Amino acid sequence: MAALAVSGAGSVLTACGSGGGGGASSREGATAGKALRDLLPEHIPSDLVEPDFAGVDGSSPGFTHLPDPLATSVPEPRGSGATFRVMTPLWGTVPRRENDYYTAVNEALGSTLTFDPQDGNTYQEKIGAVLAGSDIPDAVTIPGWNMQGQIRNAITSRFADLAPYLAGSKVRDYPNLANIPTAAWQYCVFGGALRGLPMPAPVLGDAIFYRRDIVGTGTPPGSADDLLAFGAEYTDARAGRWAFDDLWTGIQKIFGVLPDAPSYWREEGGRLVHKIETEEYREALAFARKLHDQKYVHPDAEANKDADAKMRFTGGQVLMYNDGTGGWKGMVSEQGDDFDMQPVDYFFHDGGAPRLWQDPAASIFTFLNKDLPEEKIRELLAAADFAAAPYGTREFMLTYYGVEGVHHELSDGVPDFSEQGLQEAQPATLVFLASPPHTVAFPDEPQLVEDYAGWMARQAPHVSQPLFFGMQVVEPQRYATLYTPFDDLQKDIRRGRKKVSDLEQAVSTWRNSGGDELRDWYQELLESNGSGN
Template identity: 25%
Template sequence: MSSELSRRSVFRAIGLGATAVAVPSLISACGDGTSGGGVGNAGTEQAAWPTYTAAKVPTPDLPGDGNDVQNGYTKYPSEVGNATSGKPGDGSVVKAVVITYGTPPGPKETNKFLQAVNEALGIDLQLTVVPDADYQAKMATLMAGDDLPDIMNIGGGYILPREADFVASKCADLSEFLSGDAVKAYPNLANIPTRAWKDMGRVKGRIMGVPVERPAPGNIFFANREMWKGAGVDEAAFTSGSWTSSDLLTAAKALTKDKKYALGASKSGNFGLGVHAPAWGAPNLWKNDGTSFVSYFATPEFKQAVAFMRDLYAAGVYYPDALTVSQVDAKTQFAGQITGSLTDGFGAYSSMIPAAKGAYTVAPALPYVGGSAGGKLFAARSVFGYTVLKKAAPDRIKLLLRVLDFLAAPFGTKEYELIHYGVEGAHFTRDAAGNPVQTDLWKGGENKTNLPITYLCDAPQVLFYPGVSPDAIALMHAFEKKTAPNLVRNPAYGLVSDTASKSEAAIRKTITDVLNAVVMGRSSLDDWDAAVKRYKADGGDKIGEEYAKEYAASK
């Protein structure tokens, strides 16, 4: 992440300033034994997971399966009720920090969305937003200090240095408030499925956060269907998965011309690794062979994927500045049809559709087949991230949990409507069918992208996108149904490793740097083999051993 961007420009906040901290490392904060000498769960008394209690939701038009396939709604519910009673807050200031994929929100004095949220929550929310491109570095700096905000989301798929140590030493233990039936005091948090809590995991046997739930599919190859059709890719490739790595390479070469590129990519996307690795049959980060955990870096299938990505790069089909472009800019390039595809998470579909403005079809392509064990899709961790709270008195913790409970109100409620669509009349109106229609104020920046409160906590997601045709919603529902049998899960989700907490961020960056160099032709595949050996020796094997121990203890 860029360290040149000034601290002031990154921590542009509505109300929370950034305290200067000189050392962007958590070693001084968490490496002094204050966390109790380990963050693992093996050998601990483990808090019971929150008792799942399903909320009443509108009957879906496209029913899900309660696990890998979401409920789909082709129209907005005709009746919208309340999921909470009264305001959760007491008028006090609540400081929070969260990742953003947009631009900083306007000040609360002029921001009608923030004003409405504050009024409904009964608090003075002072939100610091940290840009995606700088998230790891800036969060490490923040976490190393002592002036912590009340609410912090750890998310975006990143691994933060000594993350679990930080959570164990500086964040509130929420077990007594959320474990077992205690969660029923917060009914919307009780509606978060158990898989999300498990994929978040415990730390030292304790429940330390609240998960922000996400659907089952992981990274997806989103394609501009018309551009790929023009390059010879039949629609069946997207809807039935009847294409191979050779088909992809051939079509990508044909598509790339006149300053247009087949494959969009970004700094955080590593040349679409999240799509290419499972397409070649690699395990999802870790492989559990029954007795040990093996990193996907060390598998032959992963190396095959790297070799294919190298072929794609050599063919010139990636956007040229793939390692310096942010994911936000990569989305802009895809929307402008400069690139014909983009690897992104499942939820990105909701913003890609309106960004296309009807000029092309955004198609979630089923995985291509890259090898004998290929054609797979990684299952996502069931969470975007998780939200932790600064240590505080029990009454303060209960207030903050009530705030998160409000944010987690399910689809089909007034609370959800406010958090996701804003204020009726200001941020949305309704069409003849009752569906929310975004106003210019929302489109112009006063929205949940620029005020990313849904990353602090959110309802279990459903397939419904205002302004998106029922056909597009049905397309994603069908995609989920078709990919569900071939999802590759990560057996390490929810497990804790002391070594991973202390060193995985650093050793993963080292091997990822080599991976990028190999893809770009600056290093050889022999260099990759050497990098894998170094990764294993520097802690990769130790992490695998600790995960195996944790996995056995979690059964």
């Protein structure tokens, strides 16, 4: 989505950190345990709108229709008329600075937010330049994948500590922010302070999908052996059809492999073990290699042509592929009624219950300028509270769809954007200020809501939080490239260019090149701060 390099910003931003040496005061470490709990807002779930499918163990609730009438979460404008500059990323056409959507939003807020959306594909460079300067907007959205180089240091030095306004029961002044799950707030702690406003994410964001309209309504695979049988049954190279696209993400889940940094550690006998050292990782690689050896994987997937994976799946060239659940709705709507893609219920490779790890609960954050006076911080938090209104409220509809009759029309409870809405309201900007908890809400696709919410509800009881969950861990720069060789190695093994046994030498090299030192660093972090789960 966004470039990962800061063009020329590294040296300029160095001054933003607290101290220019190698210390860990702002650039390395994390906040956890009691220190973390004292910073977090109280969680008070909203009951304004009852879902059609309730969440289970943190899964996303499902809504098949809009309530009529809509609920109200912010009865009247809370702003004082102050003006704020807000910088967000945007993937799409930038709307005009003055338009009916912004006018309606500002009237509802009682404040004037002047949005400055930037191209999300070049946002990294823009953030670097802005944070290196002296003219910082009042609110700045920064996705986690853009926190490269010295940007994390800039976050701790440029943005306000929000704990005095939100920690514990203080969040009750902002009921919609109080509705945001605690796990999402955990990720908002930077440099020992609560600095971010989160965009909450689901407990699981990836699934292995299969074409039920082609393979039928029988029981989908429930073990690694079942997957091999599926591959043998449905792969027919002469007919241009293969059973699988690249399933590596899903394969790791069915073997219980740990996630990536900083959650790639677990404790065994009082010692930290990295994911690459585990038997699960080796077994996952061996199984992925088996799919390659049996020629069950589409050749273009083997050639890393990931951009065409959706087309291979919708075109029937592959019958099972791995993707984020966020794209499910778009594919169903585009393909029509005869198209039926469904997610496989995760399983452990031996056919038992899955051992799943929770995804990060937030990865996009908005920060408030630390130079704002208290009254302006409170006014911006009131605007964020409006933006975080839950599904089924007037505030949610205005935030996401604009003004009825101007930006959208409602037909049988389904909002349909007008041309003006596509230009002004659909390029979402206010949603970045803060967002409600993740929901599955598609009134135009009620069956999809049942399928999606039901799938997540079945997976959620098997989800655990990894050791460093919710912790914004900043590893020492000297270890930055330590894990990089394994990105290439796992592909080489899965694609048949190297042997599974080559993993052993790579792990040995990793240990001797700094892996054991990194282990000690994390061990000290764990002993000093406690875990994040």
